[in-house]
Amino acid sequence: MGHKLGFDNEKYIELQSANIEKRIERFSKLYVEFGGKLFDDYHASRVLPGFEPDSKIKMLLSMKDRVEMMIVINADDIEKNKIRGDLGITYSQDMFRLIDAFQEVGLYVGSVVITRYMKQPAAQKLRKQLEKNGINVAYHYPIQNYPNDIELILSKDGFGKNEYIKTSKEIVVITAPGPGSGKMATCLSQMYHDYTNNIKAGYAKFETFPIWNISLNHPVNLAYEAATADLNDVNMIDPFHLEAYNEIAVNYNRDVEAFPVLNNLLRKITGKTIYKSPTDMGVNMVGFCISDDKVCQDAAKKEIVRRYYKELTSLRKDESNEETVAKLEMIMAKAGIDKNYRNVVEEAEKVHKKTDEPAVAIELASGKMITGKTSKLMGASSACLLNCLKEIAGIPDINLLSQNIIEPVQKLKTDYLKGHNPRLHTDEVLIALAIESITSDVCRMALDALPQLENCEAHSTVILSEVDRRTFAKLGVRLTESPVYQTKRLYHR
Numbered sequence: 346m347g348h349k350l351g352f353d354n355e356k357y358i359e360l361q362s363a364n365i366e367k368r369i370e371r372f373s374k375l376y377v378e379f380g381g382k383l384f385d386d387y388h389a390s391r392v393l394p395g396f397e398p399d400s401k402i403k404m405l406l407s408m409k410d411r412v413e414m415m416i417v418i419n420a421d422d423i424e425k426n427k428i429r430g431d432l433g434i435t436y437s438q439d440m441f442r443l444i445d446a447f448q449e450v451g452l453y454v455g456s457v458v459i460t461r462y463m464k465q466p467a468a469q470k471l472r473k474q475l476e477k478n479g480i481n482v483a484y485h486y487p488i489q490n491y492p493n494d495i496e497l498i499l500s501k502d503g504f505g506k507n508e509y510i511k512t513s514k515e516i517v518v519i520t521a522p523g524p525g526s527g528k529m530a531t532c533l534s535q536m537y538h539d540y541t542n543n544i545k546a547g548y549a550k551f552e553t554f555p556i557w558n559i560s561l562n563h564p565v566n567l568a569y570e571a572a573t574a575d576l577n578d579v580n581m582i583d584p585f586h587l588e589a590y591n592e593i594a595v596n597y598n599r600d601v602e603a604f605p606v607l608n609n610l611l612r613k614i615t616g617k618t619i620y621k622s623p624t625d626m627g628v629n630m631v632g633f634c635i636s637d638d639k640v641c642q643d644a645a646k647k648e649i650v651r652r653y654y655k656e657l658t659s660l661r662k663d664e665s666n667e668e669t670v671a672k673l674e675m676i677m678a679k680a681g682i683d684k685n686y687r688n689v690v691e692e693a694e695k696v697h698k699k700t701d702e703p704a705v706a707i708e709l710a711s712g713k714m715i716t717g718k719t720s721k722l723m724g725a726s727s728a729c730l731l732n733c734l735k736e737i738a739g740i741p742d743i744n745l746l747s748q749n750i751i752e753p754v755q756k757l758k759t760d761y762l763k764g765h766n767p768r769l770h771t772d773e774v775l776i777a778l779a780i781e782s783i784t785s786d787v788c789r790m791a792l793d794a795l796p797q798l799e800n801c802e803a804h805s806t807v808i809l810s811e812v813d814r815r816t817f818a819k820l821g822v823r824l825t826e827s828p829v830y831q832t833k834r835l836y837h838r
Contacts, residue, residue, distance in 0.1 A: 347710050349394060349637065350394050350636070351635060351636060352393040352635055353395065353635075353636045354395055354397050356633070357400060358400060358407065360630035361404050361551075361630045362404050362408065364628045364630055365377065365408070365628055366408075369516060371619075372546055373545045374516075374539060375516050375517070375548070375549060376535060376547070376549075377516060377517070377519065377548075377549050378519045378550045379518055380550060383401050383402060386399075386401065386553065388554075389554070391648050391823070392568045392645040392648050393631070393635065394641065394644050395636070396631075402450060409453075411515050411516050412452060412453070412517075413453045413513060413516070414447050414454045414518050414520065415456050415458060415510065415517055416458070416522075417519060417526045418471075418522060419460050420459050420467075422522075422526070423436065423465065423467045423468045424467045426467075436522040436523055436526075437467075444480065455512055456481035457480055458484075458510065460485045460526065461485070461486070461487050462484040463487065481510055483508035485530065485531060486506050488504075491530065492530075493606060498533075499610070499613055504537040505537070507534045507538075509534075509535070509538040518551075529603075529607070533548070548611060548619070549626060550628065551628050551629075552628065552629040554631075555595045556629065556631050556632040557586075557595050557629055557632065558595075558633070561580055561595050562679050563642070563645075564642045565642070567645065567676050568646075570676055571673055571676050572648075574652065574676070575669050578598060580595055580596070580597050580598075581598055583595070583596040583601060583622050585621060585622035585624075589621035594622070594624040596624050604622070608620060647686065649673070650825070651825050652673060653670070653673040653677060654825035656670050657828040658826050660828065687802050688714065689714065689803055690804045690825070692804075693705055694827075696717075696806075700719070702725070703719050703724070703806050703831050704719070705717045705728070705804065706729065707798070709733065709737065710800070713736065715732045717729025717730070719768070720768075722755075723768050724769070724770060725805065725806075726816075727768070727771050729803075730771055730775075731774060731791070734778075737797050738791050740787055743787070746774070746777050746781060747781070750777045750780060751769065755767040755769070758773075770810060770813055771812070771813045771816035771817070772812055775792075775795075778791060795820060798820045799820065801822050805824065805825075805827065806827050807827060807831045808828065808830050809824075
């Protein structure tokens, strides 16, 4: 029995592509600002089971001969070596990753725009690096009192000062390594230059969340608020859409607040009113592709709880604040759930109370709950992982790993590598299992069961080591941790 699906991915690609086509018909060139992640939208795939993380790319590939990619990066983010939290790499590194990934699938990368450029040395170095590799680069400069001083913005000292990229395709996709990169301003600046060159360009947003045509407090929309809790984004009814069409549509505060100014800028650039509301700007057919609302509601509620535990753990590490945690508690209350909505939390806590040692629980796709406790040989994560593989593969409750394998690894860790913890971490257990699988059919069966852990819920009663957390992430296991350290040391590796 696999995980239930609640979203029709094929229908989504079809509808979204058709709606982008409709927008292109109105202009000779269309700048499409892509919100969220292009290649790896795992948030969407978690709250809409059936949504594939690379759906947006598949949609672009269906019209790739007409598409060029423009990647935007903020010069301050380059200078500060800003890190993308989910991948653990800098925005600059992620930009190179994106260029490689686009080119590998056959999408044309036309250019990179470095925004808010003020002669930052790191930005200059990056430009040289990109140009050496055949990528066009443009500098865009800060504009005083942007976006309110329209006269200055639409002058030679505003957008006119920015370097203009001549684009060759009719659809220009504007994307970035993360928020705050300046995608919107880049679209407007390019349009300003296009119109001075008699190119009738248009603008649209490719949105996923919030979903405009489901209710404001639908768990999927609340999960988006939870994902952006630290940014103070709030979902709200779009007042402009309500007034223009007498239709309720959900949008979020930043787009609603920016709309009058943005719309004015678009009108001044193009000479006409293109949109009546911020919802009009977005191309978002997600809501029409939910095939099982109950499944999506459940998935979104679980995501809200996961976000809450993630924030509690960050707070324990002094990487978050009480206000963000309080906001997530309020979102849980709106969704009518509490921190125990996911059954794995209670199961892990039961084992912890019984053994007085850290414990881990994983809920398999079948609904069966598997737990792991701490022992002299291995940590709770490793024990739980092996127990899951035995259950999935139908292996009796035997020791998969022999002492002949475990003991040399422990000796290596403590005697030669001067470690204090002889217990095997998850990555070490999997390597040992792979070695044993050469001569053991049972171990090979266990190893072959690994892909079935993807999308399973898991909880640890303590904050895990980085290596265990990373292993679960690579396996696609949806992990949360109680905000407690296993030891009372001040330094935790």
